[in-house]
Amino acid sequence: MDNSEVITLLSRREIEKMRRAGQLAAQLLQHLEPFVKPGVSTLELNDEAERWTQAHGAKSAPLGYGGDKHRPAFPKSICTSVNEVVCHGIPNAKQLLKDGDIINIDVTLIVDGYHGDTSKMYLVGEPSATARRLVEVTEKCRQLGIEQVKPGARLGDIGAAIQDYAESQGFSVVRDFVGHGISNIFHTAPQVAHYGSYGTGKKLRAGMVFTIEPMINEGTYEIEVLKDKWTAVTKDRSLSAQCEHTIAVTDSGHEILTLP
Numbered sequence: 001m002d003n004s005e006v007i008t009l010l011s012r013r014e015i016e017k018m019r020r021a022g023q024l025a026a027q028l029l030q031h032l033e034p035f036v037k038p039g040v041s042t043l044e045l046n047d048e049a050e051r052w053t054q055a056h057g058a059k060s061a062p063l064g065y066g067g068d069k070h071r072p073a074f075p076k077s078i079c080t081s082v083n084e085v086v087c088h089g090i091p092n093a094k095q096l097l098k099d100g101d102i103i104n105i106d107v108t109l110i111v112d113g114y115h116g117d118t119s120k121m122y123l124v125g126e127p128s129a130t131a132r133r134l135v136e137v138t139e140k141c142r143q144l145g146i147e148q149v150k151p152g153a154r155l156g157d158i159g160a161a162i163q164d165y166a167e168s169q170g171f172s173v174v175r176d177f178v179g180h181g182i183s184n185i186f187h188t189a190p191q192v193a194h195y196g197s198y199g200t201g202k203k204l205r206a207g208m209v210f211t212i213e214p215m216i217n218e219g220t221y222e223i224e225v226l227k228d229k230w231t232a233v234t235k236d237r238s239l240s241a242q243c244e245h246t247i248a249v250t251d252s253g254h255e256i257l258t259l260p
């Protein structure tokens with residue numbers, strides 16, 4: 001077996017560190033709420049997030065992350081994914097939010113070496129009824145996925161619960177991005193698909209920590225990555241929504257580590 005498939009079990013001490021990082025990340029999402037208004041640029045949101053993060057003694061994990069021979073490192077501190085952007089939107093001074101937009105802000109903070117990764121949807125002014133329904137369904141998908149998490153359950157149970165509900169509501173589940181193990185490493189095993197079948201995949205064990213971050217599309221689940229090599233958009237340019245928590249498997253079930 002490849003070492004990249006080994007799922008590390010975190011100690012109580014490590015989970016306590018994950019809880020501190022997760023809580024601060026969740027607090028940052030709360031802090032940003034009043035800034036998300038028509039006319040603000042996604043760069044202004046980024047800069048406020050970076051300022052707040054530094055003021056709280058933490059580090060933004062996305063800044064400078066993920067560069068390789070195929071793409072540049074991520075250039076900003078948060079991801080801002082508006083409307084048809086599925087994930088990894090890059091904050092930009094020219095991108096101003098407007099009435100009716102939906103935006104996902106995804107933050108990952110490093111505190112004492114450990115990562116807290118969480119994201120949420122914000123409504124700008126008054127989005128369409130469909131946009132609001134997409135956001136509600138996405139939030140419920142995350143919740144249904146989390147409810148599957150307990151020792152002895154399987155990774156596929158999470159994806160199945162999410163896919164069943166999203167598709168029952170007439171929406172689709174993105175395949176190309178998945179949740180991930182997270183600890184002192186940003187992205188590690190396991191991969192947590194947001195689609196799948198009950199009773200399949202690795203068994204969950206207490207001490208595993210991973211994200212659940214479904215991306216749900218109004219139309220096709222297919223995506224395209226733009227020329228910047230980061231921004232993922234829906235192939236049909238229909239709306240997409242996402243929300244994320246970092247979850248620990250506990251002896252009795254699970255704990256959401258990214259609560260404010």
Ligand code: MF3
Binds near residue numbers: 065066074106
């Ligand atoms: N926070 C994202 C996730 O949920 C990852 C962002 S990587 C970045 O996994 F480089 F785009 F910031």
Ligand code: CO
Binds near residue numbers: 117179180211
């Ligand atoms: Co994540």
Ligand code: CO
Binds near residue numbers: 118119213
């Ligand atoms: Co994230």
